[in-house]
Amino acid sequence: MSDNLLTLSGVHTHIGAYHILHGVDLAVPRGQLTMLLGRNGAGKTTTLRTIMGLWRASQGRIVFNGQDITALPTPQIAGLGVAYVPENMGIFADLTVKENMVLAARGARNASAIDQERLQWIFSLFPAVEKFWNHPAGKLSGGQKQMLAVSRAIVEPRELLIIDEPSKGLAPAIINNMIDAFGQLKAKGVTILLVEQNINFAKRLGDTVAVMDNGVVVHAGAMKELAENEELQHSLLGLAL
Known part of the structure; x- marks a missing residue:
């Protein structure tokens, strides 16, 4: 079995007349926490919703635990052991x-x-x-x-936990509590895909990272590598971690 629990290959998503995802390639390693970063409007939330079948991929393939889930309805995807916490909770x-x-x-x-x-x-x-x-x-x-x-x-x-901006608007003490919780989940073997704007949160928790811009993944690798490379941070995110 692949070391990747979830894989997106060339995924495109249209919402009405709008072409939001332009061929997303994303790998989420089994048992690790993958951070999905990027500026506002880069396509992060659309990627999560497409994985869950809330919005349908118009092209490409999504594979979870060896099974093609691209065309499955959301309840079936959830039934495979995927939990989704949207930004509105x-x-x-x-x-x-x-x-x-x-x-x-x-x-x-x-x-x-x-x-x-x-x-x-x-x-x-x-x-x-x-x-x-x-x-x-x-x-x-x-x-x-x-x-x-x-x-x-x-x-x-759950096999996979997908969470959209869990630390948004939270006090630092609660963020620390959340980091501890995700650390414990990871220790139990849960694979986590996390969209996050709080860079401190990302640095402390992430094993791997994918950075999105304009509907595609423009960088993927170890979180540690990105956290230690200010030049890369500026070029990808326009800021230093």
Whole structure:
């Protein structure tokens, strides 16, 4: 089996009249955390949504765990062990934290049917999820909503976790908490693909990195290499990490 859990080859995506992705080639190594970086509008979110089948690739091929998923509907892709946390977090504001978690644990009809050992592990990562268990999710702070969104994604074991800007708008203490959580997930063998604007976050967590610009991947390699090369950072991102 390939060392890459997910591979995109020549992927194009059109949204209406707009041609957003122009032949994306991306490899996500198994068991590693891959950072997807790039300026605003480079095509990062479109890439994630295309992987999940929320937007359909108009050309190219997406392979997950040896299976071609290019034309699969989103529920089938999720059923293969892929979890997606969108930038807007996708939680149900009118439901309680508990009800959000039960919905995400597809095999559970109620909270007691959730794997309790896994739930306690999630509580240890994100104490706010336990603290506000019976509160409406819509009343949570931005950081607490992000913790809930990630908790929902990992309430069942997943092969691949895809997350769009998890640190956006979060306080430094919560960002550190999030970094610790992703570190623990990686240690458990979960493969993670992360879009992130917080460069510190990227440097501390990333194993590999792909940089996008104008709908294509313009650089791919080790995160360490990019983090240590200011000239490369300027040319790719217009800034120094």
